[in-house]
Amino acid sequence: MEAARQTNDAVDPAVGAARDALFRRVLQFCGLLRGSGFTVTSGHIIDAVRSLPHIDLLEPDALRWALRVNLVGSREEEATFDRLFDAFWRNAAPLEEVASELELEPRPDERNREHPETPPDLRGGPRQWSPDGVTQDVDLEARWGEPAPDLEALLRELARRLATRPSRRLQPSPRGRRIDLRRSLRRNLRHGMDFVELSRARRRVRKTRLVLFCDVSGSMDSYNPFLLELMFGLQKRLGNSRTVVFSTEATEISALLRQQSVRQTLGEIARRARHWSGGTDIGGALGLLNRRVLREGAPRSTVAIILSDGYDQGDPNRIEREMRALRRRVRTVVWVNPLLGTDGYAPIAKGMRAALPYVDHFLPAHDIGSLRALCRDLARI
Amino acid sequence: MADKSRAIFRTPETVQEAFAAENYIADRPLALTVMLGAELEKPILLEGEAGVGKTDVAKVLAGALDTPLIRLQCYEGLDASTTIYEWNYPRQILQIRMAEQDPALKSSLQTSIFGDEFLLSRPLLQAIRHPGPRPAVLLIDEVDRADEEFEAFLLEVLSDFQVTVPEIGTLTAALRPLVVLTSNRTRELSDALKRRCLYLWIDYPSPAKEREIVRRRVPEIEAALAEQICAAMQTLRRVDFYKRPGIAETLDWARALLRLGALTLGPGLLEETAGCVLKYHDDIERLHAIGGERILAGEIADEREAEGL
Numbered sequence: 001m002e003a004a005r006q007t008n009d010a011v012d013p014a015v016g017a018a019r020d021a022l023f024r025r026v027l028q029f030c031g032l033l034r035g036s037g038f039t040v041t042s043g044h045i046i047d048a049v050r051s052l053p054h055i056d057l058l059e060p061d062a063l064r065w066a067l068r069v070n071l072v073g074s075r076e077e078e079a080t081f082d083r084l085f086d087a088f089w090r091n092a093a094p095l096e097e098v099a100s101e102l103e104l105e106p107r108p109d110e111r112n113r114e115h116p117e118t119p120p121d122l123r124g125g126p127r128q129w130s131p132d133g134v135t136q137d138v139d140l141e142a143r144w145g146e147p148a149p150d151l152e153a154l155l156r157e158l159a160r161r162l163a164t165r166p167s168r169r170l171q172p173s174p175r176g177r178r179i180d181l182r183r184s185l186r187r188n189l190r191h192g193m194d195f196v197e198l199s200r201a202r203r204r205v206r207k208t209r210l211v212l213f214c215d216v217s218g219s220m221d222s223y224n225p226f227l228l229e230l231m232f233g234l235q236k237r238l239g240n241s242r243t244v245v246f247s248t249e250a251t252e253i254s255a256l257l258r259q260q261s262v263r264q265t266l267g268e269i270a271r272r273a274r275h276w277s278g279g280t281d282i283g284g285a286l287g288l289l290n291r292r293v294l295r296e297g298a299p300r301s302t303v304a305i306i307l308s309d310g311y312d313q314g315d316p317n318r319i320e321r322e323m324r325a326l327r328r329r330v331r332t333v334v335w336v337n338p339l340l341g342t343d344g345y346a347p348i349a350k351g352m353r354a355a356l357p358y359v360d361h362f363l364p365a366h367d368i369g370s371l372r373a374l375c376r377d378l379a380r381i
Numbered sequence: 382m383a384d385k386s387r388a389i390f391r392t393p394e395t396v397q398e399a400f401a402a403e404n405y406i407a408d409r410p411l412a413l414t415v416m417l418g419a420e421l422e423k424p425i426l427l428e429g430e431a432g433v434g435k436t437d438v439a440k441v442l443a444g445a446l447d448t449p450l451i452r453l454q455c456y457e458g459l460d461a462s463t464t465i466y467e468w469n470y471p472r473q474i475l476q477i478r479m480a481e482q483d484p485a486l487k488s489s490l491q492t493s494i495f496g497d498e499f500l501l502s503r504p505l506l507q508a509i510r511h512p513g514p515r516p517a518v519l520l521i522d523e524v525d526r527a528d529e530e531f532e533a534f535l536l537e538v539l540s541d542f543q544v545t546v547p548e549i550g551t552l553t554a555a556l557r558p559l560v561v562l563t564s565n566r567t568r569e570l571s572d573a574l575k576r577r578c579l580y581l582w583i584d585y586p587s588p589a590k591e592r593e594i595v596r597r598r599v600p601e602i603e604a605a606l607a608e609q610i611c612a613a614m615q616t617l618r619r620v621d622f623y624k625r626p627g628i629a630e631t632l633d634w635a636r637a638l639l640r641l642g643a644l645t646l647g648p649g650l651l652e653e654t655a656g657c658v659l660k661y662h663d664d665i666e667r668l669h670a671i672g673g674e675r676i677l678a679g680e681i682a683d684e685r686e687a688e689g690l
Contacts (some may be wrong), residue, residue: 039572047421054420065410073575075582170460199652298567325663
């Protein structure tokens with residue numbers, strides 16, 4: 001602080017110039033961060049600059065840490081930040097060079113414009129799984145249709161019924177059946193403790209937390225429109241639910257689904273989940289779900305909904321092990337299999353067979369009719 | 382001091398020294414974050430796996446400053462009334478009944494009934510009303526367990542440090558508390574809350590740091606045994622368990638082995654005491670399948686999958 005104040009008071013032009021240069025560099029760096037997808041508000045920048053007088057700039061990494069604690073918001077951002085920081089501060093290259101050096105991916109909308117895609121044929125029957133994990137660009141927009149009005153209503157109903165579970169706790173309600181003694185006392189203090197009015201309470205409604213675990217491997221391609229509608233619909237209505245898409249890898253897209261513009265989001269999802277339409281490794285993906293999403297401290301009241309046809313190239317034993325672990329971590333496991341509705345389908349795929357003992361509800365979903373049935377069944381859970 | 386600085390910690394070194402005196406080994410980024418949090422009056426948000434010592438940061442901070450630690454444990458359904466204040470109704474009623482008998486009490490009833498003695502301060506109000514001389518430490522533990530509605534409410538309190546009690550008026554903190562929020566990251570916190578905070582991810586400790594922690598927290602233990610325990614922990618963390626053990630487990634294990642009078646950690650003993658370290662049946666089965674010898678020999682390739690989600 002002393003040092004800082006001295007520089008403020010002393011009119012040493014060299015120090016002043018150095019300080020201004022540092023200040024400009026920090027501002028430039030904030031601009032770079034913002035361009036790379038960080039949320040950097042002016043409040044962030046002010047606090048970052050306010051931090052500077054408190055640190056010893058000669059100490060290795062002090063500047064990095066001071067800026068980092070101010071400007072990042074997650075572990076992943078910390079890693080990206082470090083990469084950007086190194087590139088920006090180690091070599092004093094101009095901003096554009098840094099950006100190109102890091103091969104910052106262009107914004108999704110720009111990319112889509114540059115590479116128009118031919119929409120895949122969604123009419124074809126379900127493909128078998130592809131042999132390898134595929135990394136490719138998928139045009140999700142082509143697979144998205146505006147939900148039909150009755151589907152919209154159905155989803156609203158589904159969300160409402162899934163979200164309602166009576167809690168042990170009470171909340172004030174004029175039409176509640178219980179008497180809320182504490183509130184009644186408070187209200188009647190003004191009447192000199194003669195009980196003129198009674199306050200009532202009812203059981204609080206508890207929100208169920210949903211984890212939607214969607215298979216987006218190649219064999220599920222023809223169900224993409226349905227999957228997308230379900231994911232967007234549920235995430236919008238049950239804010240605290242989480243959505244993970246998987247094929248050979250798994251990607252959480254909850255935050256993306258919450259954004260307003262569906263079309264913009266689709267491009268972003270395709271960019272993030274580059275394994276879309278790839279192979280399938282249900283066991284591995286479930287492992288990630290168990291270890292990362294349903295980690296210690298996650299509420300046990302969660303309902304896990306798995307949407308998959310059960311075709312898998314992985315090890316069935318792994319699926320069995322991870323399903324057993326999943327079953328212990330959540331309240332209910334629902335498996336929605338789009339093949340279940342088709343004639344003559346029996347769950348004989350090895351992966352599906354391994355998982356079935358741990359599934360509480362095994363439900364079909366392949367068209368609007370079965371979706372309505374699904375809604376009815378899910379609401380009963 | 383004349384300027385706005387609170388001069389609680391002048392440099393990261395002061396933080397490290399103060400924490401070391403409380404037997405907590407703080408690395409540079411943490412020390413710097415704590416210092417900046419105090420200087421900029423910003424809450425610190427610590428994320429990390431369970432058992433890496435997030436909560437301890439607040440405890441140690443309070444100990445180092447010799448101020449009270451005010452703890453708010455979050456859970457689903459936590460609401461404003463249980464975190465700010467409640468009126469002590471039974472006592473108020475008693476007072477009213479007494480006043481009915483006693484005319485002297487009766488005249489002052491109107492002012493006395495909403496006096497301090499009937500106000501039950503909950504953690505947030507306690508932190509705001511803390512008189513000093515040094516700021517209190519407010520620990521908001523496992524904030525990811527609370528609902529999003531509560532997060533929004535918290536945001537309001539953390540920006541102004543004032544609450545309004547209708548019968549009394551608005552109470553503002555004379556001395557802004559040092560706020561530490563912890564999260565196990567079972568869900569992503571809102572951007573708005575993160576924006577208010579200084580963010581730090583706390584990772585598992587390096588081998589050297591872990592040895593130092595064991596040496597300080599379990600001073601009775603033989604150096605050789607401590608070394609073995611820490612080496613085994615580093616290996617265990619490479620296995621893809623459902624719950625990877627943290628520092629809390631290391632210390633439990635060290636104390637358990639000390640109590641058992643063990644001089645060295647053999648494969649048999651490792652498997653027998655696995656319950657100190659691993660808390661899932663599946664994980665313990667996995668350990669038995671791998672075998673204590675291989676763990677102690679450190680022959681485990683890193684199974685941690687690329688940070689997928």
